[in-house]
Amino acid sequence: MPNVNGRRDFAIIGDLIEPKTRVLDLGCGEGELLAWLKEHKQVDGRGVEMEGARVQKAIARGASVYQGDLESAVEDYPDQAFDYVVLSQTLQETRYPLAVLRGMLRVGKRAIVAFPNFGHYSVRLAWLLSGRAPRTDRFPYDWYDSPNIHFLSVLDFEALAQKQGWKIERRICVAGDRQVTFLPNLMAEIAVFEVSAGPR
Amino acid sequence: MVTEAASCTFPRLELDSGLTLAPVEVAYETYGELNAARSNAILIVHAFSGDAHAAGEGGWWSSMIGAGKAFDTDKYFVICSNVLGGCRGTTGPGSINPETGCPWAMSFPQVTIGDMVRLQKMLIDHLGIGKLLTVSGGSMGGMQALEWAVSYPERVASAIPIATTARHSAQQIAFNEVGRQAIMADPDWNDGNYYGGKLPGRGLAVARMVGHITYMSDESMREKFGRKLRTPDQFEVESYLKYRGYKFVDRFDANSYIYITRAMDTFDLTQRGALPTLFEANEARFLLISFTSDWLYPPYQSLEIVKALRGRNCDVAYCNLDARYGHDSFLVEVEQQTEVVRGFLASTFRGAAANA
Secondary structure, X not given: OOOEOOEHHHHHHHHHOOOOOEEEEEXXXXXXXXXXXXXXXXXXXXXXXXXXXXXXXXXXXXXOEEEOOHHHHHHHOOOOOEEEEEEEOOHHHXXXXXXXXXXXXXXXXXXXXXXXXXXXXXXXXXXXXXXOOOOOOOOOOOOOOOOOOOOOOHHHHHHHHHHHOOEEEEEEEEEOOEEOOOOHHHHOOEEEEEEEOOOO | OOEEEEEEEEOXXXXXXXXXXXXXXXXXXEEOOOOOOXXXXXXXXXXXXXXXXXXXXXXXXXOOEEOOOOEEOOOOEEEEEOOOOOOOOOOOOOOEEOOOOEEOHHHOOOOOHHHHHHHHHHHXXXXXXXXXXXXXXXXXXXXXXXHHHHHOHHHEOEEEEEOOOOEOOHHHHHHHHHHHHHHHHOHHHHHHOOOOOOOOHHHHHHHHHHHHHHHOOHHHHHHHXXXXXXXXXXXXXXXXXXXXXXXXXXXOOHHHHHXXXXXXXXXXXXXXXXXXXXXXXXXXXXXXXXXXXXXXXXXXHHHHHHHHHHHOOOEEEEEEEXXXXXXXXXXXXXXXXXHHHHHHHHHHHHHHHHHO
């Protein structure tokens, strides 16, 4: 698996995306993933990012990035405009995650979502033992200054997909540098799902 | 930097009004060198009061154009021409009407942003350039960049419209009208027939003073002038505006002021269709830039264009740069602007080379 700027989720996502496709990266930061995909997979990429300094760096890097709020930005693209819509480590920060996911599946054939797994044993232990909002490597914030406003696990996401009728095309769970297949809801630090709208 | 100043005369130009202007002269400058593949040409389009002298000593965008700058003349061949209706070498109301042997004055046909761009395209054809790497400018220059992308999409690999709009708001038209009225109220204007006599300097200076206020921000004015006094009975800001106003009279023609502001006011891309439909299947790349403190061309006007482009899934980048100098930011606060323009151009240039 390639390693993109030390970001494990990027490496996995980079691997999932087929060459010469159209990709929208929501919350694209400084455009690292888009730049990597353009160079190695010749994708036609677009990004959305809120923070001005990051947008400037992304554009300077050659990425076509729009400065704006991703939750409303996804509304503006035409139906099925992209092969993949990527949301990496941001779902738990969005105000209306379900609306975002629906929007992703409207504008893209596939949605690729990476998020930190709240079901990981370290979170469960921290919660159980301290009785306080858990702080771990993946959730390093105090409750009052955390950007994370929704907490979900591998099982939570799968339950939502089932309820919505989405098809999970692929699921990759990782801990550290290893892929996790045994008890992923307990063992995975990060989960990456590739989802399609499924039969309509 | 290899620099050339030249002019070129075309036998005729068809105008949007249906009239024909014949002949038409266009003054232009070029910086840098055209490469063998003719793929590194950039057209810079100037704002309302600019001219062809964009780079080098005293150039209006010398902060952005030159060796190692955003529009890097070591890499790119940069062209800038004076707009139609102007007064800096290109045919305008101060030029001689060949039929009468006198200046056109107010009998000069009304020109549009579309006419300006049509003339620029004739120049680009004349220079033997098939496809521009980019066309870029701020304010009225941004309108021309948009016009290029909509009218000649196959002739531009990209467009960089900065601090601009698809159509003037009532507020923007209102400020222009104040300027026009100030000129026309000057008795020396004489219905536009002042050539060879006393210029309507007071009216033109007042028009320019109003313009300068709209180009700045409340913050930048407070910072620059505050309530400082120049003399016991004159504020610093009064003295500055008068100085800028009267200096403008030396280099700008009052009738050009009237014609060019009208061209800006009547520019409205949406008259040709809803904005998104204008960008249907447009394969050019776009970079739009607005500035947080620009109240004359507020960010929402750039966003309207960006939204239309995104609605057609065009290749567009947009940033709203944190800037303090109001509308003037695109001229004076160029550090962040340089970073994004440089990177955007480099990637567009690589992409164009890969597709060639």
